[in-house]
């Protein structure tokens with residue numbers, strides 16, 4: 001059992017939890033994730049390791065409440081326990097030594113971006129970051145990024161914070177203004193990462209993306225997280241989740257991500273019904 005040490009609401013659907021998980025905290029690196037079951041017998045859900053403290057033996061996760069399992073997790077409070085917390089899983093991000101890196105985080109994509117930018121900054125790399133969201137409430141981790149990047153830019157769909165538009169609008173503005181980056185790290189919804197690569201690929205700015213396909217076992221056995229990268233089949237749980245964005249087949253990844261939408265909605269309705277009748 002893994003105890004919840006702290007819990008914080010970041011906006012009305014996104015929360016952060018600090019979990020006491022000594023083994024994960026000791027071994028994890030930026031780019032890795034865990035798979036948890038909120039309660040015994042619950043569905044397994046993958047979540048990125050947003051931060052860790054090796055001395056305190058804690059790991060932070062940030063989750064958006066989107067369906068049944070994230071709702072179950074959100075019902076837990078400080079002092080409660082999480083039944084299973086397996087990890088660290090996935091390959092640590094390859095943090096190429098660079099002079100200037102641009103990080104782009106869309107919505108909860110800011111969570112996996114944070115440890116990578118933090119590690120780069122600790123290695124002496126100068127980092128700019130663009131954070132995006134539907135409106136200013138959906139932009140998370142502003143204070144944390146302020147402390148580790150040189151310039152922080154924002155894009156919101158309603159203009160309530162930063163540029164009125166998308167993170168790609170800010171990216172275009174920065175490139176047009178002559179900013180030069182050795183690498184871009186883009187993490188967020190698949191259409192966002194595809195759009196970023198649409199800009200960076202013709203300009204040959206190496207771009208890493210983080211894929212979040214459906215995962216079940218997280219050990220390369222079930223095939224659920226299959227993605228195509230450079231024409232080859234890869235399993236995001238053991239070969240990723242970070243990949244060279246120029247090589248990712250985003251259209252296939254987008255098709256596969258929504259494959260079980262009907263079943264997920266059905267389960268959510270069924271379980272809600274069951275709870276109401278209990």
Ligand code: FAD
Nearest residue numbers: 045046047048062063064067068069070212213214215264
């Ligand atoms: P459901 O109603 O079951 O599903 C809602 C949507 O979530 C689905 O349409 C699908 O796109 C996705 N999803 C559902 N089940 C899975 C699954 N088993 N694996 C992957 N995606 C699934 N979300 C965060 O909010 N914060 C994170 O830091 C984060 N990190 C992730 C890291 C990785 C490597 C992966 C693969 C996913 C990550 N996700 C993260 C997505 C998160 O796992 C899903 O939002 C969660 O599983 C939804 O569960 P649900 O039952 O609440 O929703």
Ligand code: FES
Nearest residue numbers: 216218220223237
């Ligand atoms: Fe099963 Fe990756 S989650 S192979």
Ligand code: MG
Nearest residue numbers: 043067068069
């Ligand atoms: Mg689910």
